[in-house]
Amino acid sequence: MQKILLTVATSCLTFLLSSAQPVVKTTIDKNEILIGQQFKLKVQATFSDDDYFIKWINIPDSLQHFELVEKSKIDSIFTNQKLSGLLQTFTLTSFDSGKWIFPAFNINFNLAKGDTAINLFTDSVPVIVSFSIADTTSTLKDIKAIKEVEVFNPFWYWVAGGGLMVLLLILVYWWYRVKKKNKKPELTVSKLSPFEEAMEAMNTLKTFNLSVPKDVQQYHIKLIEIYRNYLSRKEDKDYSNKTTGDILIAIKTNYSSKEVLNKSATAMRFSNAVKFAKYIPPVSDSEGNQQLIKDAIGLIETSPSN
Incomplete structure (x- = not known):
């Protein structure tokens, strides 16, 4: 009986090892952002297309402390011309200051043969959202004394404008006299009908x-x-x-x-x-x-x- 049980256990272990187990990987490009700044979350699942049917994650447009800005198309990964994984990038932001945990999401893998399903979760990642940090490295400068307002007198501008206007009138009059002086006489009308x-x-x-x-x-x-x-x-x-x-x-x-x-x-x-x-x-x-x-x-x- 012990030999029979050992043989069955070995067979089951061999079957499980023959099927490549799916793997979910989560990466984030930054863990600290300013309010309204965006960050990218990448989710990649590696699995055997022959062994599993996958139900991909669905991140809502709005969730606590975070907003979904954009999500890329789901990219397929192929190995030896066979589907071996999926990859999607999510662009997110936050308008709440504080230290928040971006939640995990479930990815469901159903075995192609049998009713068994495997549920894997993306990693929950911490994100710190803060205001703009004040620059404390710059040296302080003395307060400048109050500067008196200079009174602007436009009188000379009016004088210059009037002078230009007079000069323009003189040029127009001179041009008119020269044109009138050089004006060609009108051609005489033909005496013929x-x-x-x-x-x-x-x-x-x-x-x-x-x-x-x-x-x-x-x-x-x-x-x-x-x-x-x-x-x-x-x-x-x-x-x-x-x-x-x-x-x-x-x-x-x-x-x-x-x-x-x-x-x-x-x-x-x-x-x-x-x-x-x-x-x-x-x-x-x-x-x-x-x-x-x-x-x-x-x-x-x-x-x-x-």
């Missing part, structure tokens, strides 16, 4: 070589400039800085002939394509565009205003 001036200006377009891309672009810029100048003189309005859309709206409003609007729109948009899109048209198209402007001017001359 708007129609005659436009036709004469179009004759100068013959100097551009329409087979050269640079000349083609300048040709169309000058052509639309002539048309803008004609409309400005004809209607006594400044069209030099108006957009193509604004000019076409004005033509539609001022002239009843739709042909004037169509020819003007076609010619101006064609020239804009050459100017902005770098389009190089055939010579015949450029000459045809000039003819559209001439036709539009001729129609305006004979068309009654709205």
Whole structure:
């Protein structure tokens, strides 16, 4: 009977030793903090994934004397491509001064084979929470005597400000006189009618070589400039800085002939394509565009205003 009992005991001991016992380790980065300062608590459990099912700890957001600030994700630890442990870091703080014990928490390990469970606890750790410590190492300094308040008199500041203002007025007056003296005389108005001036200006377009891309672009810029100048003189309005859309709206409003609007729109948009899109048209198209402007001017001359 003794031999049988010894054999059974040896078998049980061998079974228990064959299963790696789980281990829980608790570490803290500092045991003394100031009020509101944070510290980190790390909990690591080492166990065999084949032998145990683990129920991990759950630290509440608030517990006596301590507040949970943040908790990291639960990191898995692998050995030989098998899960061998879990690790989690908790960031905590305290707003109560004194010496406190951070409590222990239970981690439950259930055997994969059988109903037996092992309960292990994290370590309870002491934490001292204190106020800021006064610096007693610095030397004491004598109390300084009372210093009389100096009376500030802004009089000279006002004098300096007034002088600068007078100087500024003098500079403005001098600039105005110089500008008025050097002002260029206004250009004399042409004695030609708007129609005659436009036709004469179009004759100068013959100097551009329409087979050269640079000349083609300048040709169309000058052509639309002539048309803008004609409309400005004809209607006594400044069209030099108006957009193509604004000019076409004005033509539609001022002239009843739709042909004037169509020819003007076609010619101006064609020239804009050459100017902005770098389009190089055939010579015949450029000459045809000039003819559209001439036709539009001729129609305006004979068309009654709205």
